[in-house]
Amino acid sequence: MNITLTVNGETVTADVLPRTHLVDFLREHLELTGSHLGCEHGVCGACxxxxxxxxxxxxxxxxxxxxGGVVETIEGLSDSGxxxxxQAAFIARNALQCGFCTPGMLMAAQDLLLHNATPTREEIREHISGNYCRCTGYQAIVDAVETTAKQRARAQ
Amino acid sequence: MSLSPTDLPNSYIGRTVPRPNLARLTEGRGLYVSDLTLPRMVHVAFLRSPYAHAEIRSIDTSAAENMPGVVRIVTGEQMQAFCTPWVGVLAHLKGLKSAPQHPMAVGRVRWQGEPVVAVLATSRALAEDAAEHILVDYSELPAVVDVLAALDPSKPVIHDGLGDNLAFERRLDAGHVDAAFAEADHVIEQSFTFGRHTGVTLEARSIVADWNKAEARLTVHLGTQAPHMMQNIIAMHLGLEEPQVRILCHDVGGSFGIKVHVYADDMAVAALARMAGRPVKYVADRLESFVADIHARDHVVHGRIAVKNSGEITAFEIDDLTGIGPYSMYPRTSAVEANQIVNLVGGQYACPNYRARARVVFQNKAMMSQYRGVGHPIATSVTEGLVDLAAARIGMDPLEIRRRNLVADDAYPCASASGLRFEAMSHHASLNKLLGMMDYAGLRTEQAALRAKGIYRGIGFASFIEITNPGPAFYGVGGARISAQDGAAVRLDATGAVIVQSSITEQGQGSEAVIAQVTATAMGVPLDRVRVILGDTDNTPYGGGTWASRGAGIGGEAAWQAGRALRSNILTLAGTILQARPETLDIRAGVVVDAEDGRERLPLSELARIAYFRPDTLPCDFQSELMATRHFVPREYPFAFTNGIQASYLEVDTDTGFTRLLRHWVVEDCGTVINPQLVDEQIRGGVVQGLGAALFEHCQYDAQGQMINANMADYLVPMAGEMPDIDVAHVVSPTLESVIGAKGAGEAGTAGAAACVVNAVNDALSPFWVVISEIPMTPALILRALGRG
Structure with a gap:
């Protein structure tokens, strides 16, 4: 099937099999490998x-x-700034170890901050509870998201 | 205060500095093996056994051969000509037996998930489509699932040639155990059950193997912790010479011991690449990972402790039974966890009387082997569970009984009853530091007040010891070709920048940062002038890799030694250029200076320019050497033991059985801390894996040997919402085996987390007179224990 969509600001037209998942399309057709596959059944959040x-x-x-949709991936959010x-807060706090969950975790964290500019630690933990991280134990991620929220609030 | 040799001006040792590889990982610019695409690459899908135990009567691939995109279909039988089988035994684990294991089943399948047929196709989806059209005629056999059943003579023997299902047995008897139990005021017995769980690395195991016929070389892109070990093993079983095999590690999406082993499907992919003459990619899907990755910790341990009314612990006795699946894992074996448990139980206590037996049995389940903490969580849970039971029996506070029995901080060097040699540990200093962090008295007051309101909170402790920095005693002495030493090659390039090639590997723990910090400090150069290269058998020194908490302590020391050697070479050159004695010079912030007053004499960029481009300006008999290589392995002690103590504060809802973790504290002693943030995050991540084992994670099998929760929705792992904040602090007892004095820190968190959570749950439930000694402590299990299930 022919599809046309916007990916990270660029218009893409492609011929895809109906069974192709969006993340496989991004990774294999567009070589946007920043979105990762951790479970392929909707649990881990890496994609x-x-x-x-x-x-x-x-x-x-x-x-x-x-x-017809607008897709944004970690590559797009990185390039746009x-x-x-x-990302700087994640690096400073070592909020990633292997980094495999990180693109998905950043997408989820940014989504929270867009909808709730001053989340509590509990709200941060709740919001990223659909994103599995095996390395960090989550505390550093919560710290980094909390730090970013405070920095953005101060900058307002 | 005297300064150690690492207390140099501008030292990066002991400083939190950011990891150089993080920026690209946060931008989605990492390169994991699963991201890799090579020209002409094909994909493999494995048809795996649906049965735990069955004869393969026939395999019909004819319908699949004609499916779209199919390149080749290979059975286990056909692969035999391309890859020899292996046997997972080591000479020093006396009596350990196993059977030859093939990359794919030959004649008989012995666990659900064993690879049976490989389909190569132009895409993974097409390979899976074709695999559905392969007909395998199985004749199901009775499966041996339960560990106790494995030793029942009426049950099937999994490998006919081995006689029975007992893979390994070890006994140990130290001191005067019978007398100690006879003379004890109290003897307490308890059985402990540990649920099988697994690593669940977020990136599943992934491999791309590329046979280049023209070069007669196999390049294997593999997320492994031990590249040189894999080079040796792939070469050996594929009939190649080691130089014909190159192992390349890129970014690795989590490992935790899961990716240190030799997996049948990985070996099959290497062989398939050779058979197909083109790159072959395999990425396990999550459903495969649960039945194809190693599992760990499937143990039932019966324990006894002897205690005096004074609180003195006078004897420990354990009997461990563990099931490892149908084969002992290759090449590190599946007997190491049980062996560790025998070694470790009671090791933190000054108790000379100890008896242990461990039995390791075959069963028709996924294979079990080393995973983060190897044996430590079991040994700590049994030891600390028994100590809490003893304290409760004599009416003593759990901290007080520990104070009275932990090995004294001034007792070192000393040895445990099991013969482990300890260089320096700090149980009492750690315990005191923990008390300073957690306000124990205040928590007890709060606990009592809440209990009156029907809220049940508990406080639990776990002291532990951890094996780190292993030398050849782990594997080399048993005949495994797994390097005990690691190496670093450090060179100054023509701009004065530094490149370090190290034989350790990175899976997220910060190896790259640690090597850079140590090298920068050893040489006296700014950290951003150091670039680290890891994970490539063509381009790093030969070495062991990163496992068993050895990367910083062994690989880091090699980098230190190499950095100091290159510094010495640079100062010799600088002395020649400056016509000064080298010992009057130093390197600080990348500049050669007068050691006395720090006066800048020569930037390294200028020194390098002269060395590389204008050697004609140097004396004819002088040759600069701007590269140095050093290796390191600890010599005096077979292992560097670390120690620590953890505490948990939690609340159990006695109506629902849910446990809410409120707070967790850790004090640990890994010697010199190279990067405080990285060490703390290793501890936190390790604790959370231990908390997963305590509360959630369980590979559940039915009586037929089917894993019934082999997906990420049903196999529960810790998520952010359930995890507490974890406070971490350190006591520092450096090892004197190395200059940097670092021991390992990767497994301390996992070693004690489950033990202290179980003790805390039992403390919370003490008004109900129940003792829980089984993990994971699911709500259902807690309600059953309370008689409400």
Whole structure:
């Protein structure tokens, strides 16, 4: 099937099989390998991407469902600088070890901060509870998100 | 205060500095093996056994051969000509037996998930489509699932040639155990059950193997912790010479011991690349990972403790039974965890009387082997569980009984009843530091007040010891070709920048940062002038890799030694250029200076320019050497033991059985702390893996040997919402085996977390007179214990 969508600001037209998942399309057709596959059944959150402004699991959406849509991935958010402060906080706090969950974790964290500028630690923990991290034990991630929220609040 | 040799001007040792590899990982610019695409690459899907135990009567691949995209289909039988089988035994684990294991099943399958047929196709999806059209005629056999059943003579023997299902047995009897039990005021017995769990690395195991016929070389892109070990093993079983195999590690999406082993499917992919003559990629899907990765910790331990009314612990006795699946894992074996448990129980206490037996049995389940903490969580849970039971029996505070029995801080060097040699530990200093962090008295007051309101909170402790920095005693003495030493090659390039090639590997713990910090400090150069290269058998010194908490302590010391050697070479050159005696010079912040007053004499960029481009300006008999290589292995002690203590504060809802973790504290002593932030995060991550074992994680099998929760939705792992904040502090007892004095820190968190949570739950439930000694402590298990299930 032919689909046309916007990916990180660029218009993409492609011929995809109906069964192709959106994240496989991004990784294999567009070589945007920053979105990772951890479970392929919608649990781990490593493939979290933004579709039409809302975060979705790239492994639970078919590429054809994104036809006409606007997709943003970690590559797009990095290049635009939208989450540069959040990324810097992750680095400063060592809020990633192997880094495999990190793109999805950053997408989820940014989604929280867009909807709740001053989340509590409990709210941060709750919001990222759909994103599995095996390395950090989460505390450093919570710290980094909290730090970013405070920095953004001060900058307002 | 005297300064150690690492207390140099601008030292990076002991400083939190950011890891150089993080920026690209946060931007999605990492390169994991699963991201890799090579020209002409094909994908493999494995058809795996649906049965735990069955004969393969026939395999019909004819319908699949004609499916779209199929390149080749290979059975276990056909692969035999390309890859020899292996046997996972080591000579020093006396009596350990196992059977030859093939990359894919030949004739008989012995666990659900064993690879049976490989399908190569132009995409993974097409390979999976074709695999569905392969007909395998199985004749199901009775499965041996339960560990106790494995030793029942009426049950099937999994490998006919081995006679029975007992893979390994070890006994130990130290001191005067019978007399100690006879003379004790109290003897307490308890059985402890540990649920099998697994690593669940977020990136599943991934491999791309590329046979280049023209070069007669196999390049294997593999997320492994031990590249040189894999080079040796792949070469050996594929009939190649070691130089014909190159192992390349890129970014690795979590490992925790899961990726230190030799997996049948990985070996099959290496063989398939050779058979197909083109790159072959395999990425385990999550459903496969649960039945194809190693599991760990499937143990039932019966324990006894002898105690005096004074609180003196006079004897420990344990009997451990563990099931490891149908084969002992290769090449590190599946007997090490049980062996560690025998070694470690009671090791933190000054108790000379100790008896142990461990039995390791085969069963028709996924294979079990070393995973983060190897044996430590079991040994700590049994030891600390028994100590709490003893304290409760004699009416003593759990901290007080520990104070009275932990090995004294001034007792070192000394040895445990099991013969472990301890260089320096700090149990009492750690306990005191923990008390300073947690306000124990205040928590007890709060606990009592809340209990009156029907809220049940508990406080639990676990002291532990941890094996780190292993030398050849782990594997080399048993005949495994796994390097005990590591190396570093450090060179100054023509701009004065430094490149370090190290034989340790990075899986997220910060190896790259630690090597850079140590090298920068040893040489006296700014950290951002150091670039680290890891994980490539063509381009790093030969070494062991990163496992068993050895990267910083062994690989870090090699980098220190190499950095100091290169510094010495640089000062010799600088002395020649400056016509000064080298010993009057130093390198600080990348500049050669007068050691006396710090006056700048020569930037390294200028020194390097002269060395590389204008050697004609140097004396004819002088040759500069701007590269140095050093190796290191600890010599005096087979292992560097670390120690620590953890505490947990939690609340149990006695109506629902849910446990809410409120706070967790850790004090540990890993010797010199190279990067405080990285060490603390290793501890926190390790604790959370231990908390997963305590409360959630369990590979559940039915009576037929089917894993019934082999997916991420049903196999529960800790998520952010359930985890507490974890306070971490350190006591520092450096090892004197090395200059930097670092011991390992990767497994301390996992070693004690489950033990102190179980003790805290039992403390919370003490008004109900129940003792829980089984993990994971699910709500259902807690309600059953309370008689409400």
């Amino acid at each position: 979290t991407i933004r579709l039409d402004g809302a975060i979705v699991r790239g492994c639970l959406v078919l590429a054809v469902q994104a036809d 939208e989450i540069a402060d959040l």
